[in-house]
Amino acid sequence: MAGRLAGKVALITGGAAGMGAAFVRLFAAEGAKVVAADIQDELGRKVAEDVNRTGAQALYVHLDTSRQRDWTNAVAETVARFGKLTTLCNVAGIYRTEGTEAETVEGWDQLIAINQTGVWLGMKTAIPEMKKAGGGAIVNISSVAGLSARPMAIAYHAAKAAVHLMSKVAALEYAEHGIRVNSIHPGFTMTSTASMLPxxxxxxxxxxxxxxxxxxxxxxxxxxxxxxxxxxAIVTGTELVIDGGLSARH
Ligand SMILES: NC(=O)c1ccc[n+]([C@@H]2O[C@H](COP(=O)([O-])OP(=O)(O)OC[C@H]3O[C@@H](n4cnc5c(N)ncnc54)[C@H](O)[C@@H]3O)[C@@H](O)[C@H]2O)c1
Known part of the structure; x- marks a missing residue:
């Protein structure tokens, strides 16, 4: 299939719902072979089935971003099914509203494990395959909350700010391997979770x-x-803010 991603093999976390599911559908429509990874197995399988019905190729794998073993399996399954891995989108994430005093150690640890450590584990596990493929591209989903602060949600801000600089570190480390790493910083986005808000x-x-x-x-x-x-092809170590102009106003 021709398309802007023809020849690419993409692993997308959070692929069962929201933004991640939109990534899976668009990347497949643009010619990539896509692996949707998530913890919501039923929803994720349905996204992959929908894509396969269009004639494009997708696979669903179970992956909790905080677990190294799941990453190892997901990358191995991707390569076993599609022969290589060229593209990684770390989209999965959770949100917590708690501020500095209200946040708990358990809540902090869980969010950091999924939203921050998960992004590192993803890059760490995918990059060896990208080297074998002769290059690749990684997009890490941060947030406008990774660029500036608002009161509350301290763990979320911490993780999203970390993802911003982790992306730049990896971009510098792997530029010579032809592996590009960038972050996207969405503002308020009407995903399935957001649409359930009052x-x-x-x-x-x-x-x-x-x-x-x-x-x-x-x-x-x-x-x-x-x-x-x-x-x-020449874009690496940078950030793309997609927020309707929100962060331009200061
Ligand atoms: N929606 C917004 O307004 C907004 C704004 C800025 C940034 N973001 C970021 O965009 C990304 C996607 O958000 P969304 O709004 O689509 O959320 P969502 O809740 O609609 O979807 C998130 C997906 O991640 C999955 N997930 C949760 N924990 C996981 C884990 N441990 N391992 C693997 N998958 C897991 C969920 O099952 C779900 O399918 C997140 O990183 C979020 O922080 C969202």
Missing amino acids: EEMKKALAEPVPMRRAATPEEIAYGALYLCSDEA
């Missing part, structure tokens, strides 16, 4: 956005499509 909260989140609305998951996926395609 109407009042959705309004309050959209209100400060200059474009006056949330992004769609597809609008974030188009940014990742560019960064993972050969159109971005």
